[in-house]
Amino acid sequence: MTKSVVFPLSQPTRGAGGPTGTWRTIRPVLDPEKCNGCLLCWIFCPEGVIRKEDRSVDYDYCKGCGICAVECPQKAFTMVKEEEE
Amino acid sequence: MSVKLKDFSETEFVVSGSAACAGCPSVMALRVVGKALGENAIMIMTPSCAVASIGLLPKSCYSVPTLNICFASAGASAGGMSLALDALYEKGRLQGEKPTVFNWVGDGGTYDIGFQGISAAAERNDDFIHFCYNNEAYSNTGVQRSGATPLYATTTTTPFGKEVNRKNLPLLMLEHRIPYVATASLAYPMDLYRKVAKAKSIKGFKYIEVHAPCYPGWKFAASDTVQMSRLAVKSGAWMLWEGEYGKLTLNNPTALYAQGKAATIPVEEYIGCQGRYAHLMKSPEKDTYLAELEEEVKRGLIFMAGRAEL
Amino acid sequence: MKKILDTGNAACALAVKAAHVDMIAAYPITPQTSIAEKLASYIGSGEMNAKYLPVESEHSALSAISAASTVGARVFTATSSQGLLYMHEIIHYAAGGRLPLVMANVNRAVCAPWCLYVDHQDSISQRDTGWIQFYAASNQEIYDTVFLAYKVAEASNVPVMVNFDGFLLSHSMMPFQLVEQEVIDKFLPPYEPAWQLHPKWGGTFANVTPSHEYVPIRTRQAEDIMKTGDLIKKFSREYQELTGHWHGDLFDVYRQDGAEVFLLSMGSMAAEMEIAVDMLREEGIPAAGLRLRVFRPFPGAELSQILPQGAKLLVFDRNCAFGTGGGALLSEAKNALFDRRDNLKVAGQIMGLGGEDLPAAYLAQKAREMMEVIK
């Protein structure tokens, strides 16, 4: 019995919803000088694309919702327009 | 007990690149829940945005093992799964610590179609946590009214505003005299984390409802999702509290508002920026409506403060 | 092993106990209720090492055991009539999810109007859900079929419904032979799930599936269900070798020698049909009884094999396939025999609805009438 065909089981996969970085029209850009490491951006990011260690953003999957920029008490994130290719 | 964000575990229930809307409150809250529950957990979902967010088979955005079952099934399925795990661990067919079984279900699956099963599981005191992420509408199917949709809010099935109020489901769950009930908010992640950790440590039926403003449904900017959650609490429209076996305790800041030690912000500051209330804000009777909603909030606070005395 | 006198419901409950089921959820409904009561009592008294979930509805009963099955438990539920109908959504779910559930359905008519007595409308209404359906005709057969049901379900990952007639079997006491526990354990070893939902293994079960993934899953399911007929034959023989008990595999054929007229039916009426066959034989009519034991998968090829050239098939349906002009068995039989190019004839009648009594003489009379129609 081939399990994959028999049972409707899925496996956790990065980008299960596709390359969601392409959804963005604006992107968060961190100014590391302003960041005090409070981690609010990390916990409020719905997608978990902000790294706990250095608050760097995984732009492959960041959807550009902008919550990090609104919630940052230091205003360390700026939302900037995606570069037009 | 105070927990610091840096102490939150690395556990991630949500894998980046989900199919959820940008800024979705469900995946946001679920990340906090995952950190509080840890790896040893099994999730059950019924049709909802959280299911639409998974991605398509054979891919999934959830790293926690997840069962997707039918809409009215959450209460019975979680109860059944938890009891079956008890049997398998007692018989030695599974070894180690029993995983925490939890439901991640919307307000449709909790307030409405799923309520019978959830009420029955609560009465049986089945051992699992039921989470309701309450976005106050059937957002998955395009924002129709639910039993959690508040008075005057527009949805696609209440295009001129809902004419009746929402039910107080967390209170109904408290009246089941279950071991633990709590309400929480996206804007207060420490409070949510603490409540989840507490629920995890208690055997029996636990209910946690997370207020989850849905920007496409409520019509505000995605970036303001946490802000909207905060305004809901600060206006008194959403209250933070917890209860054990029918005994209710209000949490701050709700407790301060109820005791008159702090003032709520006007309800207009909360709803005025939501498109679902635009018809009220433009109405010639705007002030009457706002006064009514303000009165509703006041009454809620007085009622819950009184209930907390019991 | 000792022979005891007890009801069909007791036979069912005793078998579930001997099958080492881990978890049971059920909701009372006449005439099923005493199965749930007996199992709750076995578990409460410690006679049976299992968990019992007293759910608030049948929809919840099947939701509960379906979820329990995904974590690797051997599970059971029982219901009747409206309860089965109320489960319908989850009946589909369990089959699509390839959950090896076993459910007893004590056949009872459905409303409106309300009726407590037997017919097969409840289970026939579930015929396209992807469950295997057995129909038993004696308390012994109920007992034996429960073990076979688990054996087949777990080998194929197709859920099984064991049907038997309300009151006529469920509440009627008839002797049946219990099987030694060691023999049961040999036939039905502990359940080894093909996969389990657990943090050790992860995985998301049954999320939204695109067409190109859905089609192969459904195709495979359809193929696997067709293969369960052979599994049932194999395991029925295996069980017979161990216990000596035999009720037929897909069919139980009575007086096949030289038969030209075949009386096809299911459930307890098929047992009484044998007396009707004897009556017809005495009149010189070369009749045989065909008791269909397995309705799903429908054993069409086997049916065709049994029927000789030019045979007359008389179908007795205890259900109505509304809008077809007959019962479900008739439709199924005609579908199975369409490709035959001989002068085989088929006729059908609906009878026994809502517990209408079916004495052998009445069945024989109906057979004669049908023979007139296809003469």
Added chain:
Amino acid sequence: MLEMRIHGRGGQGVVTLAELLGKAALKAGQEVQTLPFFGVERRGAAVKAAVRFDTKPIKVHSQSYHPHILVLMNQNLLPIGLGDGIAQEGIIISNGTHPLAIDQKQWLVDATGIALDSDLVIGGEPFINVPMLGALARILEIPFPLVEETIREQWTEKKALPNVRAAQKSYESVKVVQGGAIHD
């Protein structure tokens, strides 16, 4: 195949009587079937159950229309019993002290009297199903030790004892009535 139909009233233990009789017959090596009539049972309302006995497995599942033995837990059930039918040569056994005014062969047992004498009274009601069991076992020629064994399997020692005594009393005292005269 021998068929029996028992008529009684809700609460008299008709279904238990059928069960006990069936179990005793099984011990005597017979095939049996009990077929209760399924209604919404209410205390005092007329109820009935069929019991079938045979030497080979029983295939009949339909109702009992022409029983060889018609059992009346109360004599006032006669019209109901006859109305539901009886075999041409069928016999009737009733609970009473005086014969029924009928032409059929009949048996008589004072089950109520025996129940009262044996302290088989629950909630002021004499419990007549075990006395009837003894009488029916005698008519069916089931050896009494098998009846006793059946009763002892059904109840604990303390409860079994008066029941065994009552069954024995009725087993011994059931009488056949022929031509209006009572015979031992």
